[in-house]
Amino acid sequence: MIVVTGATGGLGGATVEHLLKRVPADQIGVSVRDAAKAQHLADRGVRVRQGSYEDPATLRDSFTGADQVLLVSGNDPAADMVGLHRNAVEAAVAAGTRRILYTSQQSAVPDNPYRPSDIHTATEAILGASGVAWTALRNGAYGPLDQLLGPWQRTGVIAQPQDGPVPYTDRADVAEATAVVLAGDRSFDGPVTFTAPTAVTFDDFAKIASELTGSTVERIVLDDEQWVADQLAIGVPEQAARLMLSWYQAARAGYFAEADPVLAELLGREPRTAADRLAAHVDG
Template sequence: MIVVTGATGGLGGATVEHLLTRVPADRIAVSVRDPAKARHLADRGVRVRQGSYEEPAALRESFAGAEQVLVVSGNDPAADMVGLHRNAVEAAVGAGARRIVYTSQQGAVPGNPYLPSEFHIATEAILAASGTAWTALRNGAYGPLDQVLGHWRPTGEIVQPEDGPVPYTDRDDIAEATAALLAGDRAIDGPVTLAAPDAVTFDDLAKIASDLTGRTVRRVVVDDEQWVADQVANGIPEPTARLLLSWHQAGRAGYFAQTGPLLAELLGREPRSAADRLAAQVAA
């Protein structure tokens, strides 16, 4: 049986949907904080169990019978994410899971200035010491492009700090590939990059946006501290702005530049590119 955590969230929920196209529903279980929010899955034959990373005993029970557990990483900067992920790994090991698949982050290596890298690195170390087979999917950035590019459509400008090449990846592609890995016969050990094949910069995206819209979209580079001040002036808390700044700093240092063939191999097709995603947004 495959047990998926975070199944009422974006990535976990999409992964379950793709699993349902590959394996019978009774081979899938979900461990969720609020089972009522997963009623739509229970109605389709998925086993819905209550469990959260904050409750180790209940979490272990929710993993009962699992051959594989997908541990979807948390992202609350105010929480002890390493401790919570440790609870999930230990619960999976205690339940007898033969493999743990963890949703890590691209560039989860020492020195990466993007702050969440630290808890991904620590979690991967916990997995390595667990004694159980494990896979860490170092997912490429899969947030909405407008979240990254800012208000480029009304302004005609991408106004962000200095950046670097990033393989912006479609979340549903990652979910489909994760489901393919969980449901298939292929075993992958350790950390692997799961990202779109092309890494692009804001300059590249400005050109793509210009070609798509038929109007000039300019790339405007803003000083780091000025950018943080602008975010705070727009109502974003300063700690959040600095967290986002650390992502840009990591990008410009090349920590997110790596690409690879694995995503396409698992999908059996070419993943959606940033250009594809921008084109869909413009056409919508």
């Protein structure tokens, strides 16, 4: 059995949908905080059990009988995410899981300025010491482009701090590739990186946006502290603003610059590019 955590969330839910196309429903289980929210999966034959990273006993129950467990990483900045991930790893080991897969982040290395990297590197270390086969799916950035680029369609400018090349990746492609791996078409030991085929900068986005709209979209580089001040002025908490700033700092230092071909190999096609995603956003 394959058990997926976070199956009522975006990435976990999409992964389950792709799994249902590849393996029988009775070979899939989900571990979710609120079982009622996964009723649509239960109705299709998926085993649904309540489980929470805060409650290891429920995790052990929800992981029972699993050959593989996909741990979707948490992102609560106020929580001890490393401790919670440790709970999940230990529960999977206790349940007799053969392989643990974990949704990590591209360039999850100790010196990466982007602060969540610390959580992912620590969790990968826990997996490495678990005594169980493990895979860290180091996913490229797949957040919504409107959040990334700001209100450029209204203002005509992409005004953000200095960045660097990033292979912005489509979450749907990541979910499909994750399902391919879980279904056994190909396995990986340790880290594997899933990214779009091309890394782009905000300068590139401005050019792409200009071509798509037929109007000039300007790229403006903001001073880091000015950008933080602007974020605070529109109500963004300082902790959140500085967390995002650390992402820009990591990007400009080249931590996300390398695109990896594995995602395309798993999909059997080219993943969606940043230009594809921006075009869909404009059309939408």
